[in-house]
Amino acid sequence: MIVVRDLAKQYGTLRAIDALSFAVQPGEVLGLVGPNGAGKTTTLRCLSGIIAPTVGTVSLGGHDIQRDPVPAKRALAFIPDEPHLFDYLTVEEHLRFVARLYNVVDADSRAGQLLAELELSDKRTAMPEELSRGMKQKLAIACGLLHSPSVLVLDEPLTGLDPAGMRRMRATIAGRAKAGAAVVLSSHLLHLVEELCSRILILRHGRAVAYGSIADIVAANPALQGRSLEDVFIALTSSGAVSNQ
Amino acid sequence: MTTAPAGALAYLIARTMRNRIISMAKRLRQPRYAIGFVFVAGYFGLMVWSTGLAGRSPAPATPAAGLLGGDTFRIIAPAALALFLLPYWFTDSALLAIAFSRPEVAMLFPAPVSRRALLLYKIVRVQVATIISVTIIVLLWGRGLAPGAPHWMAAIGLFTLFATMHLHRMGAALVQVAAIRHGRSALKRNWLSQLVGLVVTATVISVIASQGFTAAGDSPAGPLTTFLNGLTAALSQPWVRVVLSPFALVVAPAFARSATEWWPAFAGAVGVLALHLVWVLRSHAAFEEAAAEQSTKLHAMIEQFRKRGFVEPERKIKRRLTIPLAPGGHPAVALVWKNSLNFVRTFRPLQLAMMLLVPLAAAGYFGWKSGDVHTAVAGISALFALILLVAGGTSVRNDLRADLLNLSSLKTMPLRGSTLVLAEVASSALPLAAIQCLLLWVAALALQMSRTPMPSSEALALVATLPFGLIGLNLLGSTIRNGVALVFPAWVRLGADGGGIETAGQAMLGMLVMFVAVVGLLVVPAGVTLALVLLVRPPPAVATAVGVVLGAAVVVAECHVATLWLGRVLERTEPSAVAAS
Numbered sequence: 001m002i003v004v005r006d007l008a009k010q011y012g013t014l015r016a017i018d019a020l021s022f023a024v025q026p027g028e029v030l031g032l033v034g035p036n037g038a039g040k041t042t043t044l045r046c047l048s049g050i051i052a053p054t055v056g057t058v059s060l061g062g063h064d065i066q067r068d069p070v071p072a073k074r075a076l077a078f079i080p081d082e083p084h085l086f087d088y089l090t091v092e093e094h095l096r097f098v099a100r101l102y103n104v105v106d107a108d109s110r111a112g113q114l115l116a117e118l119e120l121s122d123k124r125t126a127m128p129e130e131l132s133r134g135m136k137q138k139l140a141i142a143c144g145l146l147h148s149p150s151v152l153v154l155d156e157p158l159t160g161l162d163p164a165g166m167r168r169m170r171a172t173i174a175g176r177a178k179a180g181a182a183v184v185l186s187s188h189l190l191h192l193v194e195e196l197c198s199r200i201l202i203l204r205h206g207r208a209v210a211y212g213s214i215a216d217i218v219a220a221n222p223a224l225q226g227r228s229l230e231d232v233f234i235a236l237t238s239s240g241a242v243s244n245q
Numbered sequence: 246m247t248t249a250p251a252g253a254l255a256y257l258i259a260r261t262m263r264n265r266i267i268s269m270a271k272r273l274r275q276p277r278y279a280i281g282f283v284f285v286a287g288y289f290g291l292m293v294w295s296t297g298l299a300g301r302s303p304a305p306a307t308p309a310a311g312l313l314g315g316d317t318f319r320i321i322a323p324a325a326l327a328l329f330l331l332p333y334w335f336t337d338s339a340l341l342a343i344a345f346s347r348p349e350v351a352m353l354f355p356a357p358v359s360r361r362a363l364l365l366y367k368i369v370r371v372q373v374a375t376i377i378s379v380t381i382i383v384l385l386w387g388r389g390l391a392p393g394a395p396h397w398m399a400a401i402g403l404f405t406l407f408a409t410m411h412l413h414r415m416g417a418a419l420v421q422v423a424a425i426r427h428g429r430s431a432l433k434r435n436w437l438s439q440l441v442g443l444v445v446t447a448t449v450i451s452v453i454a455s456q457g458f459t460a461a462g463d464s465p466a467g468p469l470t471t472f473l474n475g476l477t478a479a480l481s482q483p484w485v486r487v488v489l490s491p492f493a494l495v496v497a498p499a500f501a502r503s504a505t506e507w508w509p510a511f512a513g514a515v516g517v518l519a520l521h522l523v524w525v526l527r528s529h530a531a532f533e534e535a536a537a538e539q540s541t542k543l544h545a546m547i548e549q550f551r552k553r554g555f556v557e558p559e560r561k562i563k564r565r566l567t568i569p570l571a572p573g574g575h576p577a578v579a580l581v582w583k584n585s586l587n588f589v590r591t592f593r594p595l596q597l598a599m600m601l602l603v604p605l606a607a608a609g610y611f612g613w614k615s616g617d618v619h620t621a622v623a624g625i626s627a628l629f630a631l632i633l634l635v636a637g638g639t640s641v642r643n644d645l646r647a648d649l650l651n652l653s654s655l656k657t658m659p660l661r662g663s664t665l666v667l668a669e670v671a672s673s674a675l676p677l678a679a680i681q682c683l684l685l686w687v688a689a690l691a692l693q694m695s696r697t698p699m700p701s702s703e704a705l706a707l708v709a710t711l712p713f714g715l716i717g718l719n720l721l722g723s724t725i726r727n728g729v730a731l732v733f734p735a736w737v738r739l740g741a742d743g744g745g746i747e748t749a750g751q752a753m754l755g756m757l758v759m760f761v762a763v764v765g766l767l768v769v770p771a772g773v774t775l776a777l778v779l780l781v782r783p784p785p786a787v788a789t790a791v792g793v794v795l796g797a798a799v800v801v802a803e804c805h806v807a808t809l810w811l812g813r814v815l816e817r818t819e820p821s822a823v824a825a826s
Contacts, residue, residue, distance in 0.1 A: 006412075008391075017669040045653075048657050049656055049657060050652075050653050050656045050657060050819070050820060051819045052816075052819075069661070070659050070661060071659075073657060073658065073659040074320065076657065078657045080653065084651050084653060084654045086583060086651070087587075088586055088587040088590045088591065089583060090587060093567070093586065096570055097570070097579050097580075097582065097583050098580035099572040100570055100571070100572055100573075100574065100576055100578065100582070101573070101576045101579045101580075101658055101659060101660075102576070102659060103573060104375075104572055105572055105573055107572040125567070125799070142799065156605075173812075225485065
């Protein structure tokens with residue numbers, strides 16, 4: 001599971017995120033939404049150990065990401081919006097590299113299965129430069145899923161995917177959650193968030209303005225009763241909106 | 246170029262420079278950069294004060310000044326320049342000179358800017374780096390350059406030399422690109438540049454291969470003096486001087502002996518520079534003209550070229566060459582494996598062959614002259630190993646210098662910071678140590694077969710312990726290089742490419758920092774080893790073996806402490822600190 005307490009990140013005079021606390025149980029999918037610059041990517045980077053929080057703690061699978069990073073990262077897969085691949089490794093070698101990093105003993109069979117699932121089987125020996133943007137994204141997803149992470153952090157997971165790839169990715173996220181993974185995903189695609197997420201965290205200027213299921217959020221804002229998630233999102237993140245957390 | 250795009254490109258260059266300077270100044274608020282800046286500025290201040298750059302009475306000429314101002318150097322320098330430029334024509338190393346960054350491609354290539362304007366933009370932008378580089382070199386070298394002429398003349402002379410070299414590299418790259426895209430027709434169009442290249446190549450090789458040897462004859466002087474005398478005599482022949490005269494014109498102002506000598510030399514160098522500029526822009530124009538005349542298919546190819554541009558020239562990746570990796574075991578091995586694949590896949594045999602050409606030719610020559618081929622082979626192998634030890638790390642960059650650009654990925658890996666740093670350090674140190682070890686084993690074998698072999702017990706001790714010593718030394722060098730990249734990412738060129746001639750000054754400064762750090766870190770191991778040998782006084786073979794192993798052990802211990810600290814630095818470093826650089 002993921003437990004975040006009083007998380008804050010300061011860049012000079014800018015408070016990128018402030019006083020964020022939330023938890024994601026195994027099997028749960030939390031949607032992180034907010035306008036551009038709200039602090040979504042900073043939050044995900046703090047969760048993944050890429051940047052250190054100024055204040056607060058992040059625990060993944062019972063391990064503090066700052067104090068006990070190796071076991072925490074062993075449980076984690078972070079899939080960024082922009083796939084970062086190594087120029088001189090083939091598709092297959094990327095998976096072999098990840099298998100060794102996470103000590104995946106049955107890597108061959110898992111890799112074959114993932115490549116087939118993501119339609120990359122015929123690209124096993126291809127270099128990243130020979131892959132399209134969507135294929136690169138699929139490879140990054142395959143690398144993230146190879147070690148069956150119990151914590152999945154996804155930043156705009158559908159970027160670059162074709163419609164079939166999007167549908168498959170939605171099924172994959174739901175499937176991983178059903179299998180017991182705690183999932184956090186950030187997206188501007190509100191229908192995706194609505195479809196997959198059991199709870200939503202809406203950020204504005206680095207602070208949580210709403211947290212809970214859509215029903216909880218609407219219940220806390222009676223004026224939004226019967227409105228779509230998009231309307232709820234705009235109402236809560238537009239200037240003049242008040243936090244209800 | 247019409248005014249509008251020219252103005253936009255000039256604005257881009259000027260604002261980039263301005264913002265870069267501002268961000269550099271802001272970076273000095275961080276203590277590590279402030280301390281680094283104080284050291285570098287203090288060093289340069291000392292250089293300015295000691296060499297009289299600030300208007301004090303000039304310091305006496307240094308031995309370097311004597312060498313650079315000497316007749317032998319002035320005769321050999323044009324041939325050396327020709328040899329330096331030669332690989333640009335036979336390898337793909339020139340192509341990086343016409344590479345554009347991703348944002349430039351995204352913004353400029355679809356914009357209504359002609360290719361000529363793009364090339365001019367590229368040329369102007371590189372000059373900024375060249376000016377910085379020249380300033381550093383003049384400050385470092387002081388009176389060694391253009392002895393007798395004011396420093397500003399030396400600086401301008403050096404700038405002209407570097408700018409011409411860069412334009413030459415661009416020209417070679419454009420010819421290659423045109424040949425790749427258009428085959429024979431492009432070769433026909435560029436017949437003049439190819440003819441010039443062939444004549445110069447043939448001249449330099451024929452002089453070194455035959456004329457130098459025969460002109461020197463048998464001499465009572467040592468083989469090196471004999472060789473230099475022979476080479477100087479051969480290069481002084483009128484026809485050779487004519488062929489190499491453009492190169493002589495280019496180097497002349499940088500090493501002029503007086504202000505009077507500098508002015509005409511500078512005029513000649515500017516002439517060659519201007520010809521290069523015309524050549525580069527004209528070869529580009531010819532490319533456009535040919536494109537318009539070709540078929541629809543070719544036009545589509547040109548459009549694709551326009552979209553992709555000159556970005557990141559395609560390299561032939563030897564994908565079948567692989568290294569096995571078991572899925573189980575220490576995860577850090579995966580990182581070394583990944584970096585080793587990077588090394589073997591970007592390794593260029595042709596470039597290595599060209600690098601080895603001169604030492605091998607010299608070995609052959611000295612062996613032939615002295616009648617002792619084994620000693621010559623031993624000497625040249627050892628020399629090449631030494632060169633790799635000192636400078637190999639600047640070209641073999643499959644470590645943090647390449648991987649820091651992927652810092653986000655590195656930081657999500659389930660490895661401690663110190664383990665990550667150690668794996669990265671080992672990635673470049675181990676292949677270098679292996680190559681040096683092989684070369685030195687060849688040298689030892691050749692020496693044992695020569696007329697003056699080492700005592701066999703000492704030779705055996707040295708051969709057996711060499712891997713330890715070389716691993717220690719290479720780990721030390723790699724730790725420093727990776728440490729500098731990690732602590733000062735904004736001051737180090739990150740990525741697989743170490744930069745061209747425009748970054749020579751920065752590379753020289755880096756070498757100086759490296760040298761000072763290595764000497765500082767070798768004090769303790771050398772002291773411990775020396776103390777033990779003096780106290781115990783073992784037999785020479787034992788002293789050799791114990792000395793090498795003990796020294797290596799102390800160096801490895803130093804590296805271990807350094808990687809622990811660097812690991813903490815890596816854990817604290819945020820990707821934005823690297824991306825901002």
